[in-house]
Amino acid sequence: MTRRRLSVDGQPVEVDAALGESLLSVLRSAGRTAPKLACGRGECGACTVQIDGRPVMSCAILAATVTGDVVTAESVARTSPDLGEAFADNIAFQCGFCTPGQIVRADALLRDNPCPSRAEVAQGMIGNVCRCTGYVQIVDAVCDVARQREAAPQ
Ligand code: FES
Ligand code: FES
Secondary structure, X not given: OOEEEEEEOOEEEEEEOOOOOXXXXXXXXXXXXXXXXXXXXXXXXXXXXEEOOEEEEHHHOEHHHOOOEEEOHHHHHHHOHHHHHHHHHOOOOOOOOOHHHHHHHHHHHHHHOOOOOHHHHHHHOOOXXXXXXXXXXXXXXXXXXXXXHHHOOO
16 A cells, blocks of 8 residues: 555545556545546546646546646635526436546536536536436536626626
């Protein structure tokens, strides 16, 4: 075992980053269970977290190589509660398994592009698979948040 200290959701987290162990695996072993294991090979987005603000598939990253700040959906739920509210309002989930990853990606998307077109939202969310919703409601939710933030007094 290789002891590593990662920054996860603003807190130092000691992990055993064994050679070859993924970031997703060490996060979940450390009790950070918002990122989900689905495909396990970087294809579905259920495990999405941010590293230094960029969305990444944590199942496809070696934990031993991570040096930046890791943010999971647990942190995004605190810093951007409007995203979760919009997903609920738009019924943008059913089983909910993909939702933490969707919200982490949407958070990064809206930081990079606060006023995206609907097509830009659809394109930006394309790496995150959902077997339940058909995606329309997910795009609706992200567009709603963009509109609400734009309309909010500064
Ligand atoms: S579980 Fe990581 S991309 Fe599917
Ligand atoms: S809500 Fe079930 S996979 Fe997306």
